[in-house]
Amino acid sequence: MVATLTRIFGVHNLALAEDVVQDAFCRALEVWSFRGMPENPSAWLMATAKNRALDVLRRERTARVFAPELGRLLESEWTLAPVMEDLFAANAIKDDQLRMMFSCCHPRLPEEAQVALILHILCGFSIDEVAGAFVNTHAAMQKRITRAKKILAGSKRLFDVTLAAEFSARLPVVLRTLYLLFNEGYHGASPEAAVRAELCREAMRLVSILLDHPLGKTPATHALLALMCLNAARLPARIDSSGDLHALFDQDRSQWDRQLVGEGSRFLELSAAGSELTEYHVEAGIAAAHAQAARAEETDWKLIVSLYDTLMTLNPSPIVALNRAIAIAQDEGPERGLEEVQSMGDRDRLVAYPFYFAALGELELRCGNRETARRHFSAASAVARNPMERRFLSGRIAVCERDATP
């Protein structure tokens, strides 16, 4: 709703749009407290927001300037109501979300601020909830979002999604932001939970909106949605019903969402059009390789290693290198995996990453070096970020200590 109202009021009136939405929520919930919830609450909320917007437009049209592109249409009582009807139509609303998505990926904003803004404005997360997603304090996140909104409100207008050249130029940034959003939910570092499925769902929802737009329907977008679907398919096994974290090798694969796997595979096929190969393609390929194995033992690790080799050429990050080393260990044995880790150039960048130490621990354990493994798992535990990770790592420590030679 904020996206739609910002379109109507103009991006410089972003704060007004937020106020109207907040107001609509308050009113709706007050009435529903007394008279019960309606059958279609979101339609009700939309209608309320629209009516409040109409009030604001009528009351303030002499005092304020609204969206420059809509100008005269909003000033005249003859055109006001029908224009509002059009602006609130379903397809217009989706377009508004797209416009807002692109606007939030403002070049002057750092990546984290772009993601934070999308979560706050498009996904309706409160400051607290966004702070939770990024392991920030409320105050720090408030500052970041306020500053980002100022920058956004300072642009002359919302991003124009009809300008093909600009759209294509900004699309990679939008894709990256949505990728980061998904990752935050999947590999989250929040102090409460290792996995936040709602962030993954929001990311997937927003990519779907992108795909509905002719300019957004690119192989890279398909690849991104493929990778999201294929990874999200594993979520029900990644965190079990008691909230415990399970490594890939150890997941109950019957819990994987086969429908999502199917959709992911479909998008992966669509992404094969054209000659563009992005990181998303490769990561989706890796996720697909995992999805195809009915049991961990049946995984085609050689394929996965070669995909990681490709990924390293596109994105030589230490985490990619680590995952590649783990895949090599699966294919050629734990000693080889340890060799690969030791030869990684920038391992020191992983010192705050619990799964770096956990991977070392896993490999040492498989080599039979229980004491070394235990030390690594303890180091991992020291940088663990939430109770799920800590429980998982305690479990591994216990395995090292169990049947230890006296």
Next chain:
Amino acid sequence: MSEFLFLYRGADRGGSPEQLQQRMQKWTAWMKDLTAKGHMKDQGHPLERTGKRVKGKQKTVIDGPFAESKDLVGGYTLIEARDLEQAVELSKGCPIFEAETAVLEVRPIMIMNI
């Protein structure tokens, strides 16, 4: 059974969508409970925070009450209870009391006893 009016003043308003939802759920639950126990006559309505006052013989029309005013009645509910004491007891379950400023007024409806 007699009827009583609950008049709500000083309730919490605003908050994050999460807080608003939680508040709504509590009110809905309390109202459901009153209904289930046979005390609900009319759930009532929340009231807009503006209005007009018409005063005296001259019927002068002035603005008011105002949104910031402590007297502002935010809504009402009509309930049935054995007596004023029971009505007051029933009112204590209202989620309005999470607010420091909450005041719930309980007024017996005047009835004609034949």
